Amino acid sequence: MKAGAKELDQRLLDVWYKYWRLAFIKEPFEVECSGVRHVMTPYRVYDCFVNGELFHSNDATHNVILLGSATLSEVKQSSLFLRNVFHSIVVNLCFAAIGLKRFIDNGRTFADFPISGNQPVTTDFIRHRKKVDQLDDQYRVFSDWVRDNGGLGRCYWGG
Amino acid sequence: MSASVVHFGGVVDRIEGNSWWLSNFAPGKEAPAFTFRIEEDKVSITEVPTEPFESLLLHVRKLTLNDGAENLH
Numbered sequence: 387m388k389a390g391a392k393e394l395d396q397r398l399l400d401v402w403y404k405y406w407r408l409a410f411i412k413e414p415f416e417v418e419c420s421g422v423r424h425v426m427t428p429y430r431v432y433d434c435f436v437n438g439e440l441f442h443s444n445d446a447t448h449n450v451i452l453l454g455s456a457t458l459s460e461v462k463q464s465s466l467f468l469r470n471v472f473h474s475i476v477v478n479l480c481f482a483a484i485g486l487k488r489f490i491d492n493g494r495t496f497a498d499f500p501i502s503g504n505q506p507v508t509t510d511f512i513r514h515r516k517k518v519d520q521l522d523d524q525y526r527v528f529s530d531w532v533r534d535n536g537g538l539g540r541c542y543w544g545g
Numbered sequence: 546m547s548a549s550v551v552h553f554g555g556v557v558d559r560i561e562g563n564s565w566w567l568s569n570f571a572p573g574k575e576a577p578a579f580t581f582r583i584e585e586d587k588v589s590i591t592e593v594p595t596e597p598f599e600s601l602l603l604h605v606r607k608l609t610l611n612d613g614a615e616n617l618h
Binding site: 395398402406436440466467469470471473474476477479480481483484486487490491503504505507 | 576
């Protein structure tokens with residue numbers, strides 16, 4: 387391994403985390419299920435589908451959010467609205483990953499970075515990479531709002 | 546812990562080779578919006594083919610399971 391490679395990898399990993407956060411945290415919204423209001427973030431939707439429906443955890447909260455009741459007595463279709471959000475999140479994560487790979491392929495630098503030949507969303511993620519320090523503060527405000535309005539602690543932005 | 550750039554690049558290559566991705570999101574394609582519609586009593590969303598989407602999701606999980614998403618907890 388070349389000298390400095392470990393440090394570069396660590397920086398890359400830090401950037402990687404920021405990408406997932408960008409795609410997962412924005413924007414918080416509310417859904418009402420069985421008369422209970424839930425504050426959602428894109429991450430919480432992803433978590434409900436991946437760790438709830440797709441891996442059949444039978445978690446009561448996941449069931450309420452996706453299917454409308456805590457216990458299931460019959461096969462039901464999950465909320466189409468949330469399913470649509472889920473599809474969008476997965477696609478956003480793919481764009482984020484592609485954006486990061488473009489950055490790596492360019493030698494982990496924005497110098498002479500080719501903008502053309504990419505979807506605009508991919509380029510957006512690259513542009514956001516340059517602003518993550520400011521975005522940290524912005525998203526901490528999002529997270530405070532989510533927490534203060536009944537969102538789960540696991541959706542919190544800060545450490 | 547260090548990120549495996551080679552592994553990451555391989556997963557992204559497979560994302561870009563996914564059939565649904567190629568037909569909708571490759572450079573030069575006009576990517577569909579994800580639309581939720583209510584018309585009279587009928588609710589619909591932008592159609593997503595199950596098999597290629599689940600394949601794509603597996604790739605996304607490989608990336609996020611590397612402690613990335615868990616950092617949000």
